[in-house]
Amino acid sequence: RIASGSSQWSIGVLVQSNFGGILQVLGAPVGKALGRKSGSDAGSIVIVVATDAPLSERNLGRLAARAMIGLGRTGSSLANGSGDYAIAFSTAPEVRRPWRASMPTFSEVSNDRMNPLFQAVVEATEEAIYNSIFAATTVSGNGATVEAIPLDAVAQVLERHGIGAPAPEDTDSTSPPQEDS
Secondary structure, three states, X not given: OEEEOOEEEOEEEEEXXXXXXXXXXXXXXXXXXXXXXXXXXXXXXXXXXXXOOOOOHHHHHHHHHHHHHHHHHOOOOOOOOOEEEEEEEEOOHHHOXXXXXXXXXXXXXXXXXXXXXXXXXXXXXXXXXXXXXXXOOOEEEOOEEEOOOOHHHHHHHHHHOOOOOOOHHHOOOOOOOOOOO
């Protein structure tokens, strides 16, 4: 949830991750410390950004572009041959366009109120990627096996870099959403 002025909106990010790079978690060089990459350089990621903020197609494109910053924070360099895409959509009723309207008009978030949305999509994308990587399991197919990342080893690397696990209250899904300003 984000607040901008007197308005509040939600941002959600879903990723399909199979991208390359050297994994970083909150700035800690996890991939380097574990001696492994987070995938092949020819992998890809699809990022879907959803919001209930009333945004035009222009500002939805700007929002989708900021998702790539979240991807970069995880150590991806968007390598040659990688298919890295982000799309964004709004569920806000006020930006829906009537089918036969000759001149649709609607209220939308102004450019000068976009910064909290930009920050939220960067953070949500980074978090969605971590969730994807840490929830992955070892898979085999076509004569190859890709091992899941060893979570205990990741925790040790993070601890060495002074990054601890979130406090239990930070991960409680029953607590109300925090507001950013």
